[in-house]
Amino acid sequence: MKLGTLIPLLEWGPDYTIRTDLPRDVLAGLTLSTLVIPQAMAYAVMASLPPVFGLYTAMFPPLVFFLFAPSPFQNIGPFAVVSVMVSQICTAAVVFLESLDPFLVAQGSELDTLQNGLSVGLQIPYAQVVMLLSCMVGVLQFAAYLSGAGCRVTALLPDSLISAFMAASGVCVMVSQIKAMFGLKISQFTGPFSLLFTIAEIIVKLPETNVCDLILSIGTFFSLVVLQRLEIYLTAGVQALGARINRSRQGAQETVCGSADIIPASPKKASKTFFDVILTVLLAGFTTAVFDLATAYSIKVIGPIPAGFPEPQVPWKILTTMPQSQSISLVLQLLPGAFSLALVCFVTTYSISKTFAKHKQARPEGSQPISPILPSTSDCASPTQPTPASNLKHQSAQDLLALSLSTFASSFMSCYTPCGSVSRSALLATQTSVASPLGSLVAVFSVAVVILWMGAAFQSVPLSALSVIVVVALKGVLATLKEGVMLGREAWERHRRLAEAMKVVAGHGDSAGEREGIVGAAAEMGTGGNFVVCDAVAVDEQRSADEGISVEPELPAPSGSERRTVEEELYLMRLKMVGVYRDVVVWWTTLLAVICMDVGTGILIGIFTSCFFHTVQWGYDSMEGVTA
Numbered sequence: 001m002k003l004g005t006l007i008p009l010l011e012w013g014p015d016y017t018i019r020t021d022l023p024r025d026v027l028a029g030l031t032l033s034t035l036v037i038p039q040a041m042a043y044a045v046m047a048s049l050p051p052v053f054g055l056y057t058a059m060f061p062p063l064v065f066f067l068f069a070p071s072p073f074q075n076i077g078p079f080a081v082v083s084v085m086v087s088q089i090c091t092a093a094v095v096f097l098e099s100l101d102p103f104l105v106a107q108g109s110e111l112d113t114l115q116n117g118l119s120v121g122l123q124i125p126y127a128q129v130v131m132l133l134s135c136m137v138g139v140l141q142f143a144a145y146l147s148g149a150g151c152r153v154t155a156l157l158p159d160s161l162i163s164a165f166m167a168a169s170g171v172c173v174m175v176s177q178i179k180a181m182f183g184l185k186i187s188q189f190t191g192p193f194s195l196l197f198t199i200a201e202i203i204v205k206l207p208e209t210n211v212c213d214l215i216l217s218i219g220t221f222f223s224l225v226v227l228q229r230l231e232i233y234l235t236a237g238v239q240a241l242g243a244r245i246n247r248s249r250q251g252a253q254e255t256v257c258g259s260a261d262i263i264p265a266s267p268k269k270a271s272k273t274f275f276d277v278i279l280t281v282l283l284a285g286f287t288t289a290v291f292d293l294a295t296a297y298s299i300k301v302i303g304p305i306p307a308g309f310p311e312p313q314v315p316w317k318i319l320t321t322m323p324q325s326q327s328i329s330l331v332l333q334l335l336p337g338a339f340s341l342a343l344v345c346f347v348t349t350y351s352i353s354k355t356f357a358k359h360k361q362a363r364p365e366g367s368q369p370i371s372p373i374l375p376s377t378s379d380c381a382s383p384t385q386p387t388p389a390s391n392l393k394h395q396s397a398q399d400l401l402a403l404s405l406s407t408f409a410s411s412f413m414s415c416y417t418p419c420g421s422v423s424r425s426a427l428l429a430t431q432t433s434v435a436s437p438l439g440s441l442v443a444v445f446s447v448a449v450v451i452l453w454m455g456a457a458f459q460s461v462p463l464s465a466l467s468v469i470v471v472v473a474l475k476g477v478l479a480t481l482k483e484g485v486m487l488g489r490e491a492w493e494r495h496r497r498l499a500e501a502m503k504v505v506a507g508h509g510d511s512a513g514e515r516e517g518i519v520g521a522a523a524e525m526g527t528g529g530n531f532v533v534c535d536a537v538a539v540d541e542q543r544s545a546d547e548g549i550s551v552e553p554e555l556p557a558p559s560g561s562e563r564r565t566v567e568e569e570l571y572l573m574r575l576k577m578v579g580v581y582r583d584v585v586v587w588w589t590t591l592l593a594v595i596c597m598d599v600g601t602g603i604l605i606g607i608f609t610s611c612f613f614h615t616v617q618w619g620y621d622s623m624e625g626v627t628a
Contacts (some may be wrong), residue, residue, distance in 0.1 A: 008398070009067050012436055017479035021435035028432035031441020036077060036443050037450055039473070041302060041458065042466035043078035046176060047416055048087045049127065051302045052451070054078045056310060059447045061406040061418035062440050068402035068436040071397055073356045073429035074349070076406060079419035080470060081169040082345060084176050085599050086416050089337030090129045092190040094122055096333050100326055108619040127414070129334070130317035134417045135315035136331075138408025141400055143345060150400040153343065154350060156614075160487065161574040161590050161606040162582040163480050165344075168594035168602060171195075177467035178202055181217040183210025183299070192597055212297035212478040213464040220284055220468040227276040284465035285458060286609055293462070300463045305455030309448075310414040339599020341417055345407070347603075349420035350399045351591070356429045423473055425540055455598055472533075484591065494580045498573060505569045582613040 016022075036058050044054025056242040058077040065076050144150055175198055184205050189197040285301075293299045319327040407418055428434050450458070589609045594602030 028434035028439035032443040033446030131315035134411040141404035164590035167480040180467040184212030223521035285461035289460035315411040
């Protein structure tokens, strides 16, 4: 293997031009930083960690990922789904440790709790467990890279499973943010049906809503909407003014008048916004600080952000402070969650890289941002045009290598498990002219500036405002919920057409033309025309023989040894009837498993369900080959 293949920086670095590429990367990185800074703090709170841990996770993992990044559009760091999983896994582990060691709780008021409901006295051991979990995830991912398991895993993940995972994860994230939006104190449930228990407790405690938190949440939402519209109109006006100046310089004879050229007829057709999120966060923090809402109405805010970088420490430090038996028990307690996290992070990161794989070839150097190549049903679906298998295999392996090294190395710097971000990668790919992975590195320096000198500007930001930003960012993910209904309708239509084809085979069709149309449609649906469900000519001959009518076939009829019997055809079609419901069954099974169990268990159940249908498909292919 070439060193340039292992480290892509050695391939694109010599061709990098400072005069043309560097300005594009700097502008893209500054644009990215307006989104990554508020998201990092919000996602850290979702992980039941201080917001500064989110800034650390947005800074250190991209530094390592930069060396091995195969795509300029990929940005790793805090991610909503992973944050919720980290909170659930580590909370259960700390509760388990507390049952083993009642003196684990440090000094602190039992009335003060973390975001996950644990006592403040458990904050230090909780953070240590988070770092240990991140280290374990990095080790598992690197082991998967060495064994070549990455490409094998991606082969078992159909688009329906990824879509259902994203939809269910969006529901889990939204429910986790409702308590902050309403200012409620909700217990942290673990185990099966924990999400349903959380929803039930939220409903019971709605009368205890903090009215000020709710008003801030509503105000944050409307502030986002107003700033988005304002930025859209201002951007369109500046673009129209620039076009008018260019036309005047070229000596155009046409006269441009009125405001129609300045204000677009429809804001939806204008470009997306960049600064609405960061301005909304700062506005919410300014309002809270001016009116002292944190003291007057018990509003939870981010609080002081420590200046400076954390001191490196080994992530397994907590294991050295307890007996060996407890250390082994803690590792075994975290291991299933670490497997789930490793799988989720890799699948999400690889899916993002796969989605934006064509942007590098489709965009000419120095061009403006192009339209996104995103599927309409899932943020993590594959591109519309397939990528060669060899490229996909190398891409999945490179993503896994970069992610594993980033996760393991950053666990020494107080970072929790990083993951690719759909929203931030889409921003880089579709709204900027980023030329290389250096664009994400510019955003890293922006985060470092906030940590070192600008932390005071964010310490008064209310957690309810951050929750609104997270929920708004989930709009595209939650839109995938409608895919389950669409898949159900498609499966029912395929079932109906295949049932009609089975009637034709059994000798209950109407006319020859109807039979050929039904059989032909049934043969093409769901398989891209790879199968022939039954022989239409043989069906016509059988019906003609029964009715005493002589029919001249257009094509030569197969010989007796090549023709399948009616029973064999019906058996094969029943097997295919099972495959008709593959996507819808995998989708709903994964969705319900994630909601009722947990994310990791849901993905495993979805994989097993997909493997069952793969087995049925294999049986169909085998039987068709035997009876041909």
